[in-house]
Amino acid sequence: MSSAGSSQSPKKELLSLFADVAKALGHAHRLELLEHIAQGERGVEALARLADLSVANASQHLQQLHRAGLVAKRRDGQHSLYRLTDVAVIELLSALRQIAERNSAEAQRLVKSYFHERDALDPLSRADLLARLQSDAVVLLDVRPEDEFAIGHLPRAINIPLPELETRLAELPADQEIVAYCRSPHCVLSFEAVAELRKRGFTIHRLQDGYPEWKAAGLPVEGLTE
Numbered sequence: 001m002s003s004a005g006s007s008q009s010p011k012k013e014l015l016s017l018f019a020d021v022a023k024a025l026g027h028a029h030r031l032e033l034l035e036h037i038a039q040g041e042r043g044v045e046a047l048a049r050l051a052d053l054s055v056a057n058a059s060q061h062l063q064q065l066h067r068a069g070l071v072a073k074r075r076d077g078q079h080s081l082y083r084l085t086d087v088a089v090i091e092l093l094s095a096l097r098q099i100a101e102r103n104s105a106e107a108q109r110l111v112k113s114y115f116h117e118r119d120a121l122d123p124l125s126r127a128d129l130l131a132r133l134q135s136d137a138v139v140l141l142d143v144r145p146e147d148e149f150a151i152g153h154l155p156r157a158i159n160i161p162l163p164e165l166e167t168r169l170a171e172l173p174a175d176q177e178i179v180a181y182c183r184s185p186h187c188v189l190s191f192e193a194v195a196e197l198r199k200r201g202f203t204i205h206r207l208q209d210g211y212p213e214w215k216a217a218g219l220p221v222e223g224l225t226e
Contacts, residue, residue, distance in 0.1 A: 039151060142211070
């Protein structure tokens with residue numbers, strides 16, 4: 001039965017609202033911006049730089065994400081800062097990745113041609129990593145930029161951004177297993193780090209997820225968002 005003054009049923013109105021959220025997700029730039037915001041609260045200028053967009057373009061995409069309820073905005077002086085509205089946004093992004101990997105031939109081709117070439121081994125699950133952390137059996141390597149690490153990171157992680165890896169190898173133990181992680185399951189930073197360190201004889205695996213997925217699961221973190 002339709003509500004008063006409306007030609008649509010409540011169900012159809014809801015579906016229309018759901019479609020608005022789907023439309024907001026329907027652009028690669030907006031998905032990338034969400035991945036960066038998932039690391040922690042960010043300003044428009046920083047997000048534009050990370051996504052290689054103009055400030056004006058980034059601002060337009062962020063406004064669409066804000067209207068769809070995917071990000072929240074607050075003012076800090078002259079700057080607008082954005083954060084995710086809900087950890088469910090991270091789960092939504094994960095679901096998109098999984099659907100594409102399972103059902104898109106082109107996504108499967110890209111995963112095999114780029115990601116598997118750099119790391120064909122199965123990544124470490126959260127449960128496996130937790131067990132190894134409890135026994136001090138691994139060293140955690142965070143290869144994200146320093147400012148992202150400062151906002152939040154996995155417990156006792158060492159931060160060596162990927163561009164600095166070659167000059168800071170001495171900080172990594174040659175006789176202990178290393179687990180690398182970064183922004184998301186398909187963040188190229190950790191794949192490149194794994195490939196480089198394996199060539200140099202280190203025992204290293206990737207974490208199956210990135211920092212946002214770890215935090216969204218309610219697992220312990222350190223840093224400003226602790």
